Amino acid sequence: MIAAGALxxxxxxxxxxxxxxxxxxxxxxxxxxxDTALFPLNSLIQFxxxxxxxxxxxxxxxxxxxxxxxxxxxxxxxxxxxxxxxDFDSDTPMLTGSAPIPPNPPSVLREVEIxxxxxxxxxxxxxxxxxVVSSAFAGPIGxxxxxxxxxxxxxxxxxSDTDGMNGVDxxxxxx
Numbered sequence: 373m374i375a376a377g378a379l380x381x382x383x384x385x386x387x388x389x390x391x392x393x394x395x396x397x398x399x400x401x402x403x404x405x406x407d408t409a410l411f412p413l414n415s416l417i418q419f420x421x422x423x424x425x426x427x428x429x430x431x432x433x434x435x436x437x438x439x440x441x442x443x444x445x446x447x448x449x450x451x452x453x454x455x456x457x458x459d460f461d462s463d464t465p466m467l468t469g470s471a472p473i474p475p476n477p478p479s480v481l482r483e484v485e486i487x488x489x490x491x492x493x494x495x496x497x498x499x500x501x502x503x504v505v506s507s508a509f510a511g512p513i514g515x516x517x518x519x520x521x522x523x524x525x526x527x528x529x530x531x532s533d534t535d536g537m538n539g540v541d542x543x544x545x546x547x
Contacts (some may be wrong), residue, residue: 392533398519399446401505403526406440406483411528413441416545419493419532436487443484443505447476450507454484455515457502458492467513468492473505498545499530 405412411422423434440470452473457466469486476482486503493499503526508518517523529545 377478396447398450398507398522400444400522401445401452401507403503403505403524404442404444406442409440410438413526413528415528417528417530419530420490420528423490424426434490436489437493437501437530439488439501439503439528440488441484441486441503443482443524444480445482446480447507448480449475451475452482452505452507453509454486455504455509456486456488456502457515458488459499460502465513465515493520493530493532496532499532500526500545501530502526 403413411417417437419437420433425434426433443452443454452475454471454473455467456469458465458468468488473482473484488501501506502515504515504523505525506517506523508522510516510518515523515525531545
């Protein structure tokens with residue numbers, strides 16, 4: 373009994389002092405058009421004519437622009453967030469919308485639907501809609517990711533001619 377007590381006193385409490393854990397690699401997300409997307413990525417959308425759809429009793433105009441995209445991320449359990457910007461200006465950044473993209477393990481695919489209100493596409497002219505996805509952003513309204521390279525961006529261009537009379541020139545869009 374005395375020998376066992378002496379042995380316990382002479383042995384250190386931990387067998388290893390520097391435990392190191394492998395931190396899983398953070399892969400950046402990617403964005404693709406959903407197979408069912410009415411407006412694929414990088415498309416030029418004529419507004420409001422392309423928002424007019426057949427409905428019971430005639431044609432109706434959608435009040436929101438539907439954007440469907442597939443976000444892929446090999447980090448299947450990682451929380452992602454998207455941010456929407458319309459006509460982003462770095463001098464006066466204006467965040468139009470944001471939301472979390474929940475994980476979908478074990479799949480790398482996350483299906484996302486975003487609806488942009490028609491009123492956000494005024495005044496008439498050419499508008500750029502950007503969706504930016506990251507696991508964490510550096511600030512509350514900016515586009516920069518917290519970790520460099522951990523970001524994906526999708527873009528749509530909208531020609532807004534609300535009354536159909538002004539004939540907005542598509543060459544004004546910086547495609």
